[in-house]
Amino acid sequence: MKFATPAGENPIDRLSVVGRPVPRIDGPRKVTGTARYAYERHDAVSNPAYGWIVGASIGRGRVVSIDTAAAQAAPGVLAVLSTLDFAPLAPGFRTTVHLFGGAQVQHYGQAIALVVADTFEEASAAAHLLTVEYEVAPGRYDLAAEAATAEPVADRDAPDYPVVDRIGDFEAAFAAAPVTVDQHYTTPDQTHAMMEPHATTAAWRDGKVTIWTSAQIVAWHRPDLAKWLGVTEGDVRLEAPFIGGGFGAKLIAQCDAPLAALGARAVGRPVKVTLQRPLVINNTTRRAGTHQHIRLGATRDGRLTAIGHVSLNGNLPGAFAEAAIAPTRLFYAAPNRYLTMKLAALDLAEGNDMRAPGEAPGLMALEIAMDELAEKLGMDPVALRIVNDTQVDPREPDRPFSERHFVECLRTGAERFGWDRRNPTPGAQSDGKWLIGMGMAGGFRLNLLLPSAARVRLEVDGGLTVETDMTDIGTGSYTILAQTAAEMMGVPLAAVTVRLGDSAYPVSAGSGGQFGANNATSGLYAACVKLREAVAARLGIDAADAEFRDGRVLSGDRSVALAEAVREGPLVAEDGITYGDLDEQFVQATFAAQFAEVAVDGFTGEMRVRRMLAVIDSGRVINPTTARSQVIGGMTMGVGAALMETLAVDVRHGTFITNDLGFYEVPVHGDIPHQEVVFLDYPDNKSSPMKAKGIGEIGLCGVAAAIANAVYNATGVRVRDYPITLDKHLAGLPRVA
Amino acid sequence: MLLPEWLLNRREFVAGAAASGALTTVPMVGPSPALAETAPTNAVRLDVNGEPHALTLDTRTTLLDTLREHLHLTGTKKGCDHGHCGACTVLVNGTRINACLSLAVMHDGDSVTTIEGLGTPDDMHEMQAAFVKHDGFQCGYCTPGQICSAVAVLAEVEQGVPSHVTGDLTAPMALSNIELRERMSGNICRCGAYSNIADAITEVAEARG
The missing domain is CATH 3.30.365.10 (Aldehyde oxidase/xanthine dehydrogenase, molybdopterin binding domain)
Known part of the structure; x- marks a missing residue:
């Protein structure tokens, strides 16, 4: 279903299930400890071996040698995978780092070895027997020290904006403004700190691998894993039914996933790997710290005439800039604007997405600046924001x-x-x-529109089964998808079973960028529209005027039980949502x-x-x-x-x-x-x-x-x-x- | 003896640590210390959720990994393995502890209650049901630890055990909002369900009167 014109009235508007504060349908499993996360798949894998990741203890340079002899001879050890024995894994989607392989160390904590043993204790103990020789290269670790080398840079996720985004004459307007704020703000590097560390269990069978991992977006993991493992995407089955939080840390694969699969291949046995908590912080990604310079010029009655926002941050060469200026583009009216980002090279763990990337650190600065402006104006901070509201894109x-x-x-x-x-x-x-x-x-x-698909099946017992590779990272996906299906098909919530996070299911938007709920439910909406058509066809009813309510299909003076449609067998429909340009026509x-x-x-x-x-x-x-x-x-x-x-x-x-x-x-x-x-x-x-x-x-x-x-x-x-x-x-x- | 033994040992340790710090730039000289051919094991008897278990465990095995990897009771979570996050909270002989900071061999003969011992999806403990009702969780990973802690907190208050924020130690103990939050502060929830967790625990406490 292509969504290209504004929605009219549709079955969701009934709000008989959607819009209601129903408790999570997966709640009883989570509160009783019976929801299984990636490292806990004793139900699917028996006798796994345990992998322990060793991270580089230098910030930049080269691994010269890794002496694995003592570790290999240690009790229980099945294999030691050294980074020097593998070609570098090519950087995956939305990242510049080599997760494993090769001699180059891009940042502290980068994975350089995996020790696989019969038990967790044996793998951990043996990992401490590795002798690693490094050649240390000078690294750039201090953003303030590198600031002078920073270059203007485009916004990865909004490449259409000019690198130096100027509207009107900022300098003249700022100089002429009777009231101004001109301040510098800093935000630190942050880590997601989700409660479940990255974790993966991997098992090979007949050249195909099943990977149970903690992934926010299944379809952002699978192609990279296939590439790194030298198999086709079809040979990689990825399952992520429960995820212990992510906040952006699990958007893309981290080293646990390929290392578990490589380890399992090496020892001919399922392997599970989790990042030790310190590695979560030093090995994976961070929200990059910023230095922001904000200048606001306003009339005495509080109308902004000039907004200048320059944000500096640092990242690995080739990686992206934290788009701290993103909210400033659209939040307040002001005729004269100067917005740009500068990026310095830093050899720290990669700056990448964390919850509300861009907006979160940008607003940390901009909204203090607005408070400072309000004080200078002698104006209430609420009133200042009201005065500067805009109903159109200022650009x-x-x-x-x-x-x-x-x-x-x-x-x-x-x-x-x-x-x-x-x-x-x-x-x-x-x-x-x-x-x-x-x-x-x-x-x-911003509200982001991404394609998302789902499959929905009307079972012979009248139940509905929803399948999509959408994930529930704590957001409530299981529940809101069940609500959507129940509303569309006119069945009680309890009649809906939702299965998520499996690469065997239709590809969804996934969980990230606050785009999960709206897109995934819309994809399911599309599948349900198709299922309604299939039901109507079976019942000889015109789908266009059919109403699905209380387990029945109503049309004109006809009222037929929904179950009638599946007497001869279940009905399955699969579809997805795609979008026209409504997000271009409108902010x-x-x-x-x-x-x-x-x-x-x-x-x-x-x-x-x-x-x-x-x-x-x-x-x-x-x-x-x-x-x-x-x-x-x-x-x-x-x-x-x-x-x-x-x-x-x-x-x-x-x-x-x-x-x-x-x-x-x-x-x-x-x-x-x-x-x-x-x-x-x-x-x-x-x-x-x-x-x-x-x-x-x-x-x-x-x-x-x-x-x-x-x-x-x-x-x-x-x-x-x-x-x-x-x-x-x-x-x-x-x-x- | 001129120097206490612990000081001598500490000096050696510090010297060793400094040496290994330098190893980032030079190869390690000499052979690595070898491990014994097999890890020492110990017999451990545990009563877990009312069921007796006789285990032979590597002595390095934590109570947490015993539960998760040996007994397959994965409701108890590993969030940090450092005692920082509280996701591994279980009740040992009725007292809450971080299972990651405790070796299984220290618990021979102990009685352990995990989240699985409190209730099941079809027959939830009142605290589990209150967490569902108040949406006292999101991703669910800290949740078993939060619930085990919450159950223990109510018992601690009932027994008159004071906390850091208890004002009058001679007055009858009550579960004020700040008492509750102080006592639960060893259980991190990064999804940020604290406000709802407090509501859930308060409801259970008030229902008990």
Whole structure:
């Protein structure tokens, strides 16, 4: 089904199952520990051997030799795979790194060996017996030191924008503006820190391999794995029914997948491999840190006349730039604009996608700058954003937003949060020893349209079976797909079985870029339309005017049980959604207004988030329960970004020293108060037949800045370098009673 | 003896560590230490979820890997293998511990309760049901540890065990929101379901009265 014109009324609009807060259908399995993740497939594989990955202990250079003799002689060891015995695995989709093979070390922690043994303990112990000789090359590990070498660079995911994107005359407008902000902001390198480390179990049979792995997008893994293993895609079966989080870390294959398969081939036995937690951080990908220079010029009544946003970051040669300027292109009106990114070469683990790539770090800076502008104007930060709302692409005024209700997000949020109780004077509100502040920020994230397919089968018992290689990384895919099928076919939710994450199923959009829910359900919508046609044909009913409801098919004065259609056997339909140019005719995006109240200990500078509210405009909400969870999850990650998360780089050796969950601090229960989420109800008929949009990333966008602005409101000390740790404002805190 | 033995050992250890740090640029000199031909094993008896098990285990095997790899009870998760994340939380003789930080041989004769021992999909424990109702999870990987911890937290409060944020140690203990959050802070949820987890635990606590 090609979606090329705005959706009219369709069966989803009944909202008898879709739009309802039904609990997750996979919930009982997850809470009882019976959902099996990639390393746990005792049901499918008996007697696996265990692989232990050894990472390079230099940041850049060459492996000269690996003495494997002692390891090979160690108890239980079945094989030692040395990187020197393999040709480099060619870089896969959306990456520049060689995951394994060859002598070259591109970054610290790169896999250089796999030790395979009968047990986990034997593999681990033997791995420590390898003797590795390196030739160390000088590496570039310090972004500040490399800044002068950075070159302007295009946006990988928006290549049509000019590298230096100028509209109007930024310099003249900025110079003429009566009120300006001209500041630098930094965001650190971050790691996804999903709870399940990358893991793979691999088993060969007759030249074909089955790979159970933790993958967000099955179809982004399979072609690379086939290439690396020297087999056809058809010889690779990939299964990922449960994934312990990803946030971008599992979009593309990491070394566990090819190494498990290569190890299994070497020892003639299934092998399972997981990345040790420190390797997750140093071996895989990061969200690249940024240095951002933002200049805002405004009239005295708060209208932006000039926006300048220059973002610097660093990555492996040939890898991409974190698109921190992405939200600035579309968020606020301003006639004169200057936006560009610069990229320096850094020999650190590759910067790549992490939840809301571009938007998350970009808004961390832009939305502090807006707060600073509001203060200079003597204007309320909410009002400043309302004044600068745009309903069209500032670059192409003929291109409107499909739906944009950001102003309503702001107004609703301000009212619900009690924003009128905020004292606009920073450092002037206290509660005993606590300095109290309120802050807010806007959130913006594009809605992305990708093809997605599904298969749906009406079984002879009246049940429905949905199959697609879509994944559920915690997002609720199982549940919202079941809701979609139930709504389309007029059956109860309990009649639907959903099977996901198998390369044998039709190719979906997968989970990433907050594009999973809208596209995958739309692909299933298309398959269900086809199934409705097949049912109608069997029953001799015109599909065009048939209604599917309560297990029956209704047409005119006819009412036939759905089960009648499958008397002679099940009916199967397969289809997918593809898109026309509605995302070119219209800007499709999601919006948030984020509010936070923070208490800062006046003596120690310690920060506690007391209240949080997000108001979200993201099209139709398919399931308010799972959607709310996506948003509070984003808000929680935003607290981490604001107050604690940082990959500290040892610039001598090119390694992230905050390389585990003890030193890379993420929010815990104690850090997170009760969180409120409000969804505006604006179905977007330009987005898809579901009229939904992305939800998985907008919840994160703007959160860190809202907290930063709240901290400033509490203390009067403006911190522009994330994370905001107490050492950065302690000396400037006002006196408390 | 002039120097305590531990200090001597520590000095040797530090010297050795420094030497191996330099090995990144030069080849290791001399042979690597060899491992024994077979790993030492020990007999371990465990009662897991009411079932007795007699195992012979490599002495290096953690309680976590014993559960996951030997007994195939994979509900208990390995998130970090360092004791940082809490995904491996189980109850040993009624007390919650990180199973990754404990060797199986330390638990001979112990009674272990894992997530599988609390309930099944068709017959969930009240805490499991509350997590489903309040959507107290997303990816599900930290969830068994969260639930085992939550069950233990309620028992700890009932027994009057104080926490870091307990104010008056002589007053009857109550599960305030901050008490709950403090006591659950050893269980990381990167999906960020904390607000919902707190709701789930609070509901179970209040139902118990």
